[in-house]
Amino acid sequence: MRVSRIAIGGLMLEQQDDWSFDVQLGLIVGRRRGDDLGLLCIRHCARNTLRGPLTHEYCLEMARQMLNVPNDPVENVEVCETPCGPYGGATFVGARDVRRVWYCNRPAGFIVGLYSCPAELARSAMHNLSRRESERMVANAVFDRPSWGGDDPLTRVLIDDDVDGDPDSHADDDFAGGEGERSGDEKR
Numbered sequence: 474m475r476v477s478r479i480a481i482g483g484l485m486l487e488q489q490d491d492w493s494f495d496v497q498l499g500l501i502v503g504r505r506r507g508d509d510l511g512l513l514c515i516r517h518c519a520r521n522t523l524r525g526p527l528t529h530e531y532c533l534e535m536a537r538q539m540l541n542v543p544n545d546p547v548e549n550v551e552v553c554e555t556p557c558g559p560y561g562g563a564t565f566v567g568a569r570d571v572r573r574v575w576y577c578n579r580p581a582g583f584i585v586g587l588y589s590c591p592a593e594l595a596r597s598a599m600h601n602l603s604r605r606e607s608e609r610m611v612a613n614a615v616f617d618r619p620s621w622g623g624d625d626p627l628t629r630v631l632i633d634d635d636v637d638g639d640p641d642s643h644a645d646d647d648f649a650g651g652e653g654e655r656s657g658d659e660k661r
Contacts, residue, residue, distance in 0.1 A: 476488075478615075480619070482494075482499070482517075483616065484501065484517060484614050485615050486501075486610050486613075487613050489505075491505050491506045491507070492504065492610075493506070500514055500516055501516070503515070503607070505599075505602075508590075508599050508603045511588060511600060512588070512590070513586065513610070514540055514587045515587075515614065516584075516585050517582050517585070517614075517616070518582055519582045520580070520581060522582075527578060529552045529561050532558075532559045532576040532583070533563055535583065536574050536587075539585050540586075540587040542565050542572050542587060545565040547565055548565075549562075549564045550562070551563070555577070555578070559576070560576065560577045560612065561576060562574060562575040562576070566592070566595075569591065570590065571589065571591075571592050571595035571600075572587055573588045573608070575607075575608060575611040575612065577611060577612060579614075579616055582616060585611075586608075588607040
């Protein structure tokens with residue numbers, strides 16, 4: 474199944490019909506229709522700009538700094554290891570605002586996201602929906618390789634209109650042997 478993506482601010486995010494995005498001074502800002510008080514912010518940096526070891530503690534602290542999140546008490550920390558490095562999130566609970574912060578590593582760099590809303594709305598259904606959609610967008614964000622002029626197999630998968638979930642749908646594209654000829658395979 475093909476995932477529709479929008480290119481914005483150097484990233485490709487999953488298309489969400491109820492969200493609108495803008496780029497302000499390198500910060501991707503998203504708002505969900507119907508959620509006038511919540512705000513999604515996404516930033517990224519190149520991998521070589523990260524100075525410390527890629528531990529969860531370091532990544533969360535970098536995300537907090539990149540997104541200017543106050544050093545409020547932390548709740549609900551979630552972490553996991555991925556092939557590209559640590560992925561995780563944590564909730565910073567302030568007196569006035571609640572901020573959910575996520576970080577993820579990609580081969581090209583580090584992506585961080587923040588969804589914030591007033592503390593009194595943090596348990597509302599709208600906040601929970603917006604927070605879940607924000608988490609999904611950050612977790613599935615990829616760098617906008619086509620804008621770099623990328624023409625490798627991964628970039629082609631990202632921009633190919635014909636991806637239908639069939640792993641063999643484009644398997645012949647990189648083989649010079651002719652129509653479907655690969656070692657060990659029959660002609661189709």
